[in-house]
Amino acid sequence: MANTETVLKEAMTGIEGTLGVxxxxxxxxxxxxxxxxxxxLDLTVAAAGNTDVVxxxxxxxxxxxxxxEIEDILITLGGQYHLIRLLKGRGTNGLFLYLALDKARANLAMARHQLRRIEAELEL
Known part of the structure; x- marks a missing residue:
């Protein structure tokens, strides 16, 4: 099981095209x-704004x-994907992972798959 810092590092380095998480x-x-x-890409501003979306x-x-249940929410921009994954594991009620991806470098299907795997490893 991984903590918050480990999960963020894994998403940032393990998902191709990640700009921020x-x-x-x-x-x-x-x-x-x-x-x-x-x-x-101010992630604090993005967190607050995407809270309104959720x-x-x-x-x-x-x-x-x-x-x-919502699995994830995808926002497609001209050059980026913004992926919001609502967490369902123990102790994660009311939380989501937000991932900003470079559209030219990212594989959306693979990013969603990897985000599901990372979610399963998260322990709070």
């Missing part, structure tokens, strides 16, 4: 840990009466 508490909007990013989707599902 964050573990986020969507009940508060706070990033519990970040790695990568930079002047063009909350909106959860609310919409409730209004629609959908009795399903």
């Amino acid at each position: 964050a573990l986020v508490d969507y009940t508060s909007g706070m990033a519990l840990g970040t790695l990568g990013g930079g002047k063009d 909350r909106a989707k959860v609310r919409t599902m409730e209004h629609l009466g959908l009795k399903d």
Whole structure:
């Protein structure tokens, strides 16, 4: 089992094309840990903004009466993929992993697969 720091390092170095990664508490909007990013990708701002995305989707599902769970949310930009993976393991309720990928270098299917594997290793 891996801690937050190990999981962030594994995502940053093990997923091709990763620009930044964050573990986020969507009940508060706070990033519990970040790695990568930079002047063009403020992960703290991204954590707060993506919290709004997750909350909106959860609310919409409730209004629609959908009795399903969100695996991940994909936002596709011109040059980037932004992947939000809601965590379901023990002790991870209300958390998501946020991954920003360089569209030209990333393999989206592989990134989703690797993010699932990393999620399974996370222990809080």
